[in-house]
Amino acid sequence: MTATQIPTRRSVSSLGDVVDTQRERLIALRGQMLAEQADAASPAVARALEMADAYVFLALGYLGHVDELFPGELSDPR
Amino acid sequence: MTTIDAHRLWNAPTQTAPRERLDALHLEKIRHLVGWAYEHSPLHRRIYDAAGVKPADIRTWDDYHHRLPFTDKPDYVADQEASADGFGGIALGPEQWQQYFHTTGTTGRFLNEAFTHYELHKAGSQYCYGLWDHGIRPSDSMYFCFDFGMWIGLWSFYWGARNLGLTIVSGGGASGVQRVRQIMERRPTVVCGTPTYLLHLAEIAKREGLDIRDAGVRMLAGGGEAGFSIPATRQQLREAWGAEQIYDAYGVGEALFIGQSCNEWAGGVHVVEDVCHSYSVDPASGEPVTSSDEVGEHVLTTYCHFAQPFIKYRTHDLVRIDDAPDHGCGWTWKHMPGVVLGRADFMVTIRGVNVYPTAVENLVGEVPGLSNHYELHISRVDGMDRMLVKVEAGAPGADVADLGTALGRHLRDHLGVRLETEVLDTGALPRYELKTKRIFDSRSAAERPVATLGGHP
Ligand SMILES: [Zn+2]
Numbered sequence: 001m002t003a004t005q006i007p008t009r010r011s012v013s014s015l016g017d018v019v020d021t022q023r024e025r026l027i028a029l030r031g032q033m034l035a036e037q038a039d040a041a042s043p044a045v046a047r048a049l050e051m052a053d054a055y056v057f058l059a060l061g062y063l064g065h066v067d068e069l070f071p072g073e074l075s076d077p078r
Numbered sequence: 079m080t081t082i083d084a085h086r087l088w089n090a091p092t093q094t095a096p097r098e099r100l101d102a103l104h105l106e107k108i109r110h111l112v113g114w115a116y117e118h119s120p121l122h123r124r125i126y127d128a129a130g131v132k133p134a135d136i137r138t139w140d141d142y143h144h145r146l147p148f149t150d151k152p153d154y155v156a157d158q159e160a161s162a163d164g165f166g167g168i169a170l171g172p173e174q175w176q177q178y179f180h181t182t183g184t185t186g187r188f189l190n191e192a193f194t195h196y197e198l199h200k201a202g203s204q205y206c207y208g209l210w211d212h213g214i215r216p217s218d219s220m221y222f223c224f225d226f227g228m229w230i231g232l233w234s235f236y237w238g239a240r241n242l243g244l245t246i247v248s249g250g251g252a253s254g255v256q257r258v259r260q261i262m263e264r265r266p267t268v269v270c271g272t273p274t275y276l277l278h279l280a281e282i283a284k285r286e287g288l289d290i291r292d293a294g295v296r297m298l299a300g301g302g303e304a305g306f307s308i309p310a311t312r313q314q315l316r317e318a319w320g321a322e323q324i325y326d327a328y329g330v331g332e333a334l335f336i337g338q339s340c341n342e343w344a345g346g347v348h349v350v351e352d353v354c355h356s357y358s359v360d361p362a363s364g365e366p367v368t369s370s371d372e373v374g375e376h377v378l379t380t381y382c383h384f385a386q387p388f389i390k391y392r393t394h395d396l397v398r399i400d401d402a403p404d405h406g407c408g409w410t411w412k413h414m415p416g417v418v419l420g421r422a423d424f425m426v427t428i429r430g431v432n433v434y435p436t437a438v439e440n441l442v443g444e445v446p447g448l449s450n451h452y453e454l455h456i457s458r459v460d461g462m463d464r465m466l467v468k469v470e471a472g473a474p475g476a477d478v479a480d481l482g483t484a485l486g487r488h489l490r491d492h493l494g495v496r497l498e499t500e501v502l503d504t505g506a507l508p509r510y511e512l513k514t515k516r517i518f519d520s521r522s523a524a525e526r527p528v529a530t531l532g533g534h535p
Binding site: 063 | 089091092095099103106107110111114174194195196197199200203241352381384
């Protein structure tokens with residue numbers, strides 16, 4: 001979301017190495033999933049990936065992810 | 079700190095994190111959320127502009143406590159009434175919503191609520207921390223006693239059960255007798271309902287010549303009333319159902335706050351700090367309460383609701399918050415002993431003594447010979463608050479005059495003031511299926527305790 005006036009930082013949310021590295025891996029996984037969603041062969045595939053993203057985002061929340069509030073926040077059209 | 083097997087907890091990374099780390103995460107999320115609300119919710123922009131606050135001004139806890147305005151239900155209701163679509167405080171449009179709800183309206187008008195798919199799932203995740211701690215696993219099952227209406231409390235419990243992976247059995251649309259039979263047949267691990275309704279079901283079973291204890295239900299869970307935190311009611315439920323575990327959850331529907339009891343219970347619920355930030359304030363001054371012994375008004379920011387943000391939201395619930403609980407469960411999350419001690423709006427001052435309805439409810443449960451059916455009637459006569467406690471006797475034919483005297487004495491001994499009491503025959507008070515109405519406050523708005531925290535129009 002470009003309009004937010006708050007800069008985001010990652011360091012403060014450190015919950016230990018094991019947790020932080022899993023969070024980083026899931027962020028990367030999510031990036032791949034979102035790319036697939038954008039290139040989906042049908043609305044069915046796009047929607048399935050969108051729902052999968054909500055679940056991955058739940059996992060990120062458990063790991064102390066603070067860069068986004070919810071899935072789709074950064075792609076908000078407004 | 080107690081040594082805890084990490085996999086005994088639903089999410090040890092945050093559930094056992096030190097206070098400084100948790101607070102750093104909270105501040106980060108709150109700052110982000112304030113920015114989101116300012117940019118996307120016209121209501122929040124108006125409130126923040128009126129207070130002369132920009133999101134970038136909220137950098138520290140002091141900023142959050144002292145610069146950021148409180149929000150309150152009337153703000154949302156007014157915005158709802160002025161809006162074309164009938165919703166207040168909206169930051170994401172209807173194309174993103176998955177489900178509507180409204181508050182149960184016990185304090186006046188309904189507040190319409192809109193949730194996305196992710197928000198319902200995130201809200202449901204709150205239950206997993208407590209249920210997991212009580213040994214509930216995906217192989218278990220949960221029976222829901224109710225018709226699934228517009229009340230978020232039930233639906234969020236359903237999403238919690240889905241999130242954990244439980245087998246769900248819906249008792250929607252069934253009569254009490256049918257529910258008893260379904261429970262006997264399905265033998266769920268957990269039965270979800272209000273305390274009053276669960277006791278009512280046990281009575282129905284008895285009338286049908288059945289013993290609900292034969293269903294082997296391990297846990298009774300739910301909320302919506304104080305009963306799950308009242309020792310006498312917990313004991314009654316345990317006996318009536320033969321259940322090992324009584325599970326308490328405290329919710330603030332619109333803000334999607336759910337406090338959960340840990341397996342140690344310890345007389346209260348933990349704040350689920352993965353999904354919200356909680357603190358308490360003096361309802362008169364708005365100053366943060368810093369002592370865990372002091373009662374304050376619970377103020378909440380939720381990380382489950384972005385389509386309709388609730389930030390520094392006044393719940394009007396009176397709580398005590400222990401931010402360093404140590405009762406052996408391993409959670410570092412804040413704990414609220416006694417759960418909700420009362421409503422700031424229902425606070426009663428009798429001859430200078432603050433009387434919390436929950437304290438009265440606890441005391442009623444301690445008098446032998448009384449039932450768990452009671453009502454508190456608050457009124458103002460000649461400028462003085464009064465409270466009449468009506469309770470049903472526990473068995474037909476009891477000496478209600480004697481019981482009334484015993485009740486009056488017990489209340490006076492523990493509260494330091496005399497309340498009016500009236501003991502009624504069994505069955506004299508109405509029964510409710512959803513939230514039982516127990517507190518009747520006939521004082522006008524002007525006669526209730528003044529608790530305006532200012533800061534916005
Ligand atoms: Zn605990």
